[in-house]
Amino acid sequence: MNKNMKILVVDDFSTMRRIVKNLLRDLGFSNTHEADDGNTAWPMLQSGDFDFVVTDWNMPGMTGIDLLKKIRADERLKGTPVLMVTAEAKRDQIVAAAQAGVNGYVVKPFTAAALKEKIEKIFERVDG
C-alpha cells in the first residue's frame, strides 16, 4: 500500500474531517485533502489525481452516495476506491451503497481499528 497516496476526505463537519485526517496520519497517510460536500469534492477529483476517497453520506449540496455514483459513471475516475464513513445505518442504504459500487462502509461512531481494517482490506483488493 502506497503511504504517499493522495486521499480526499469529504465531510460537512470540519471536526469529523480532522478526526479522519488524524486517524489516516496515524496509519501513515499524510497526503490528505478536504472537501465539505460532493459539489466541492467533484472539481477537486477532476483536476487532482486522487488515489482514494473517504466520504460521508449525509451532506448538504451533493450527498456522498451521489458523489459515489458520479465517480463510478466517470470514465477516468470510475476505478477510484471509495470508502463510506457515515452515520446512515439503514439496511437498504447499505445495500444501495453496495450497488452503487462502494468499496467499504464504516458506520459512525467508529473506531480507529475499524477504519484501519477497512482501508487495508480495500487496498489488498485493489493491489492484489
Next chain:
Amino acid sequence: MADAHKQIALDFHNALKELAPVLLTQVENDHMDEAVATLVTLQHARQAGSGDSEFSAVLKEKAAELHRRIEAGEVESALDTLQEMQDARDRGLYQEVGRLTRALHSAITNFHIDSNPNERVEALSEMTDATDRLEYVIQLTEKAANTTLDLVEESMPVVAGLTSEATRLKTEWKRLVDRDLSADEFRSLYWEVDGFFDQVTSQSQNVYQHLSDILMAQDFQDLTGQVINRVTGLVKEVEASLVDLVFMASQVEEITGIVRDGTPEKETDRLKGEGPQINKAAEDVVANQDDVDDLLSSLGF
C-alpha cells in the same frame, strides 16, 4: 328517551370526575402522550353524551309519523314530515360542526397561533428561541471538539518525540551496561541523559496541562444537556397540541363528509440520508459495524 339521554350525560359526568385528576397528574409529570390519550377518551365520552341522541329521538318520532301518514295516504304531509327529518339531520350536523369548530379554535389557541398578533409573535419567538438554543448547542460542541482536537494534535508529536528519544537512549544505555562504550561516548551519553530528564519534566508538564484543558473542554455537556432538555419539552408540547389539532380536524372531516384521496404521503428519499439511527433495535437498521460487514458479505463483498 329523555332518561336514556340523562344516563349518557351522567356517564360523561362520571368519566370527567374520574379522569380529570388522572389528567392533572399526567400533565404535572410531563407524561404528554398519556395525557393526550386521556383527553381523547374524554372526548369520546363527551361525544357519546351530546351525540346523535337528540336527532335519533326526532328520527324515531318522525319515522312513526311518516309511517302513519303513508298508511293513511297523506302523501303531501308525509313529504312535510320527510322534510322535517331532513331539517333535524341538518341541524344536528350544523351543531356538530359548530362544536368542532369551537374545539378546533381552542386547540389552535393553545397552539399559540391565535389570530391575536401579539400571541403569534410570542409563539414564533418561542420557536426562534428553540432554534437559537440548538444553534448554541452546535457552537458549544463544535468549539469543544476543536479545542480537544487542537490539544491532542499538539500533544501527540510531543509524546511521540519523548518515545523515540527514550528508545534511542535505551540503546545507548544498553551499550553502557554491556561495557561497550568508549569514555568519550560515555561523557556524551551522560549529558544526553541529563538533558532527557529536563525534556521529560517540561514536556510532561505540557502534556499534563493539555490533558487538563481537554478535561475542561467537556464542560459543554452540562450546558447543552440543559438546553436540549428545554427544547425537548417544547417539542413535546407542540406535539400534544398538534395531536389535538389533527384529532379535531379529522372529526370535522368525518362530520362534513370530506373524503381524503388515498394517496399515501411521499416516502422520504432514503438516498438523501437520514442521519444517525437512534433506535438500534429497529428491524431495518444495523446495530454496529459487524452487522454492516455481515450484510456486505452477504452481498458478495
